[in-house]
Amino acid sequence: MSEHPSLVAHQFDDREQQKDASTLGMWAFLATEILFFGALFMAYIVYRSKYPAAFATASHHMNILLGSINTAVLLGSSLTMALAVRGAQTGKQKASVILLIATMVLGTVFLGIKGIEYYHKYTEHLIPGASFEFDNPNVRAGEIYFILYFMMTGLHALHMIIGVVLVGYIVLRSVQGKFSPAYYNPVEITGLYWHFVDIVWIFLFPLLYLININVHH
Numbered sequence: 001m002s003e004h005p006s007l008v009a010h011q012f013d014d015r016e017q018q019k020d021a022s023t024l025g026m027w028a029f030l031a032t033e034i035l036f037f038g039a040l041f042m043a044y045i046v047y048r049s050k051y052p053a054a055f056a057t058a059s060h061h062m063n064i065l066l067g068s069i070n071t072a073v074l075l076g077s078s079l080t081m082a083l084a085v086r087g088a089q090t091g092k093q094k095a096s097v098i099l100l101i102a103t104m105v106l107g108t109v110f111l112g113i114k115g116i117e118y119y120h121k122y123t124e125h126l127i128p129g130a131s132f133e134f135d136n137p138n139v140r141a142g143e144i145y146f147i148l149y150f151m152m153t154g155l156h157a158l159h160m161i162i163g164v165v166l167v168g169y170i171v172l173r174s175v176q177g178k179f180s181p182a183y184y185n186p187v188e189i190t191g192l193y194w195h196f197v198d199i200v201w202i203f204l205f206p207l208l209y210l211i212n213i214n215v216h217h
Helices: 015-050 052-059 064-089 093-123 139-175 185-209
Strands: none
Touching (some): 015 052, 015 139, 015 185, 052 139, 064 185, 093 139, 093 185, 139 185
16 A cells, blocks of 8 residues: 655645645635625625715715725735735745734734724714714614724724734744645635635725715705
8 A cells, every 4th residue: 555645634645635635625615705705795886875874974084095004914914915926835934924914913903903993983973873873864874884994994803814824824823834835725715715705805995985976966
């Protein structure tokens, strides 16, 4: 009996098969995530078409500067993540680790800024519930906007937290010397997850923050 290849789980014949299976698994997982977020996007589209003026008024409470900074932060994190994967592919493990840590830092910065935004919504009484206040005759529509805002951005933030933890795990494994040009797939599929989370924000930002730019009162 031939010896089983190193770094290959027992259920796979070789590294290529293992890589294809794990990559396909991540894509399948991301497909379910698209369906998950898609339901929220559809709810947003339905309610925005029903209450366009109230949604536009509600968007005036968004801090476009902080939202723009967070967009730039996430785009930067996608770059560092992509470069980290490239470093793992080419055997530049030290550079890969540094870039992965930079990705974690940028992700944490994003979460910190989002926390500041949430605090602002709290002080402005814009959290849906008994204390909700909205400067528009259609208070119910405004509350629906902020329900969707907290659900969509909160779910995204949860995915970002998970992403930071995953990247941290990959950093630990990299420092232990577990990856090489022959085996770097965990870094690559973690990168896929990170890019997906970033792409979701690219859709959330204009939908939630930039409504008032295109809606005329």
